[in-house]
Amino acid sequence: MRVVVTGATGNVGIAVLDALAAEPEVTSIAGLARRRPDREKAGVEWVSADVRHSDLETLFRGADVVIHLAWSFQPTRQPLETWRTNVGGTERVLEAVAAAGVPALIYASSIGAYSPATGDDPVDETWPTEGxxxxxxxxxxxxxxxxxxxxxxxxxxxxxxxxxPAFLFQDASASEQRRLFAGPFVPNRLFRTGPLPLLPYPRRLRFQTLHTTDVGRAYAAAVVRDVHGAFNLAADPVLDRAEVERTLGVRTVAVPQRTVRTAVAAAWHLHLVPANPGLFDALLHLPVMSTRRARAELDWTPRIAATDTLRQFLDAFRRGAGGPTPSLAAEAGGTARHREISSGIGARDPVDE
Known part of the structure; x- marks a missing residue:
């Protein structure tokens, strides 16, 4: 079985490649990325390709499955640029899959596709996806x-x-996710896993997370099983204020959502952070997902609890950990790079998901 993966060098991509390599039915893996890694990866054929303009049909021909992960998070101040990669690039992937006659397509959607929810009752895959x-x-x-x-x-x-999937974290993605969402002006020590004097926590904030190695296993299961449709992916428990206190060993103080949003908006307008306040609004309205279907049809269960994932990731964040690919490298960003992104200069190329 030949599998072609777009966005193969990103946070999800490297985990998917590892999981595919462990599947006996998968005999050939092509990892597509805009920036080809310098180092080889056992069982993977690296291919330099950009979903916006490469000849994808030729690259997909002969594949049994295409896994589409390539996605650009930045520059958030130029939404037309991300649209060209994420929507336009995906249109080209779909056209190439059809033209090449690929039997199966697995796409990296997200909890972020779901419409807002106000309660905590878990929703299944039929929940509306209006974002x-x-x-x-x-x-x-x-x-x-x-x-x-x-x-x-x-x-x-x-x-x-x-x-x-819910929010995805692993040690190797710490530096990349700092560049994408926090920026270099947030001190590492703020995220240490030891005791903090007091942690401000937005009221009613709760979220789900998942270790990236577990999501890689889910993708591999979908490759070799005759399944179709949507699958929610998340680990237990749901992380709310009480769970965060227990996990990190901190005391929290509830802060009004409006106060936090005002602070995020001010930092955004001052070009201090790359993530806009709309992301904070969206976070507060995400549903809690049920993962019953994935557990039943993919025979998939997370091996790492959400609490362990959060604890490990924050420690990696503090250490400035990075990964082995250009997208994940610890030295790939910095203050100068952050200023380029914030001002809308550069960062026009895809960031592999």
Whole structure:
């Protein structure tokens, strides 16, 4: 079985490659990335490619499965640029999958595609996917869901799987995720896993997370099993204020959401952080996902608890840990690079998811 992976060098990509390499049915793996890694990876053929303009049909020909992970988070101040990669690039992937006659497509959707929810009752994969209108990431994820609806209608012969994971973390992604969401002006010591004097915590904030190695296993299971449709992916427990206190050994103080949003918006307008306040709004309205379908049909269960994932990631964040690919390298960013992103200069190329 030959599998082609777009965005193969990112946070999810490297975990997916490892999981695929462990599957006996997978005999050939092509890892597509805009920036080809210097080092080889056992069992993986690196291919330099950009979903915006490369000849994807030729690259996909002969594949049994295409896994589409490539996604750009920045520059958030230029949403047209991310749209060209995330929506336009995905349109080109879908066209190439159809033209090359690939039997199966697995797409990296997200919890961010889901419509807002106000309660804590877990939702299944039938929950509406209209996203949050104030954040480009959510709008683009929701729009691609509509592209997939149309693709399935036109190409019923292709098995389509949509993975909708919660927030994904691993040690190797710490530096990349700092560059994408926090920026270099947030001190490492703020995220140490030892006791903090007091941690401000937005009221009613709760979220789900998952270790990236576990999501890689889910993708590999979807490759070798005859499944289709959407799968929610998350680990227990749901992280709320009480759980964060227990996990990190800190005392928290509830802060009004409006206060936190005002602070985030001020930092955004001062170009101190690369993540806009719309992402914070979206975070507060995400549903809690049920993972019953993935556990049943993929025979998948997370091996790492959400609490352990959070604790390990914050320690890696503090240490400035990075990964072995250009996207994940610890030295790939910095203050100068952050200023380029914040001002809308540079950062026009895809960041592999």
């Amino acid at each position: 949050w209108p104030g954040a480009s990431y959510m709008v683009e994820k929701a729009y691609v869901e509509r592209l997939l609806d149309l693709f399935e209608h036109r190409h019923g012969e292709c098995r389509v799987v949509r993975m909708r």
